[in-house]
Amino acid sequence: xxxxxxxxxxxxxxxxxxxxxxxSWEAVNILPKEIKIDDKKFKxxxxxxxVKYAAVDKIVEEIWKKDPYLVVHVGVHGYASKIKIExxxxxxxxxxxxxxxTLNNPVLCLExxxxxxxxHTKIDVDTITKYLNENHRNMYxxxxxxxxxxxxxxxxxxxxxxxxxxxxxxxxxxxxPFNTKDTSAAIYKIIEQCLxxxxxx
Numbered sequence: 001x002x003x004x005x006x007x008x009x010x011x012x013x014x015x016x017x018x019x020x021x022x023x024s025w026e027a028v029n030i031l032p033k034e035i036k037i038d039d040k041k042f043k044x045x046x047x048x049x050x051v052k053y054a055a056v057d058k059i060v061e062e063i064w065k066k067d068p069y070l071v072v073h074v075g076v077h078g079y080a081s082k083i084k085i086e087x088x089x090x091x092x093x094x095x096x097x098x099x100x101x102t103l104n105n106p107v108l109c110l111e112x113x114x115x116x117x118x119x120h121t122k123i124d125v126d127t128i129t130k131y132l133n134e135n136h137r138n139m140y141x142x143x144x145x146x147x148x149x150x151x152x153x154x155x156x157x158x159x160x161x162x163x164x165x166x167x168x169x170x171x172x173x174x175x176x177p178f179n180t181k182d183t184s185a186a187i188y189k190i191i192e193q194c195l196x197x198x199x200x201x
Contacts, residue, residue, distance in 0.1 A: 007035070007070045007111055008045045008192060012150065015051035015098040016167050017058060020021040024074040027183040033182050037195045044191075051098035060157040064179050071158050075151035075172035081177060082173070083186045084143040084170035085129055088120040089156035095149050096141060110160040114194045119159040123167050135191050139178065143170065165195060 011025030027046050037041060043118050045068075049059050063071055095104040118187050129142045146152040146168055155168040169190060171183050178186070 004067075004069050005040070005042050006045060006066060006068045007042050007072070007195075008047060008066070008068045009072045009074065009187070009191070010047045010049050010059070010063075011074045012076065013048050013050050013148075023076040023171050023180070023183065026174060026180045027171055027187055028074050030180065030184045031188060035195070036136045036190060037192065041120050042195065047190075049150075049154065052097075053093075053101060053103060053150070053153060056150060056154045056157060057158075060154060063158070069164065070191070071162075071167070072187070072191060072194070073151070073154050073158060073168045075146075075168070075170055076103070076173060077147075077151075078173060080170055082139055082141045083174070083178075083183070084141055084145075084189070085125045085190060086146040086155060086168040086170060087125045087142060087144050088118050089146050089152045089159055089168070089170060090118050091116055091156055093150050093153050097150060102193070106180075108156065110156070112160050119156055121159060121162060121167055122164045123194055125167075128190060131193060132186075132189055137186075139182075139186060140177075146170070156196065172178040 009028050011028035012022050014022050031044055075128050091107055093103055098101050129140045132140045141167050146155050158166040
């Protein structure tokens with residue numbers, strides 16, 4: 001499969017407060033292996049990411065070396081009641097990861113954006129959110145609060161690689177209120193909408 005037809009979707013492994021299962025990976029893991037838009041097929045590659053800065057650094061580099069068509073990162077949000085489609089990531093990461101490691105400097109000096117304050121996706125989050133709430137199920141919301149932990153970290157890193165092809169989705173905890181199947185279906189619907197936006201052409 002050519003890289004132009006490859007979609008990479010990541011979910012996080014377990015961490016503090018989510019030691020048994022991480023809702024993000026559970027939903028990502030049951031996504032289908034491919035998605036078809038009109039007569040074009042896209043292969044979906046699913047990756048589990050450890051909740052560690054070093055693991056994110058490594059996997060982001062591996063992902064973008066493959067020159068994917070779209071990258072969707074998914075994480076769990078402990079207080080969310082809807083599927084939150086994130087618009088941006090702030091460059092500040094003061095927290096310890098699941099290995100109790102902190103960054104030497106909480107503000108990153110990125111490869112392309114340097115010591116920027118914030119990076120935004122160029123995918124039209126508001127349009128996707130509005131469309132899905134009106135035509136699928138009223139379970140989505142646009143958000144500008146990806147946070148200062150590993151969710152924000154992986155989003156900022158990928159946005160620096162290519163903001164036109166990068167999106168982050170926050171999902172609620174399992175069964176609070178959506179079960180894993182419904183959450184996975186919501187992620188799939190978002191991916192569908194990303195594939196028809198002209199920003200990715």
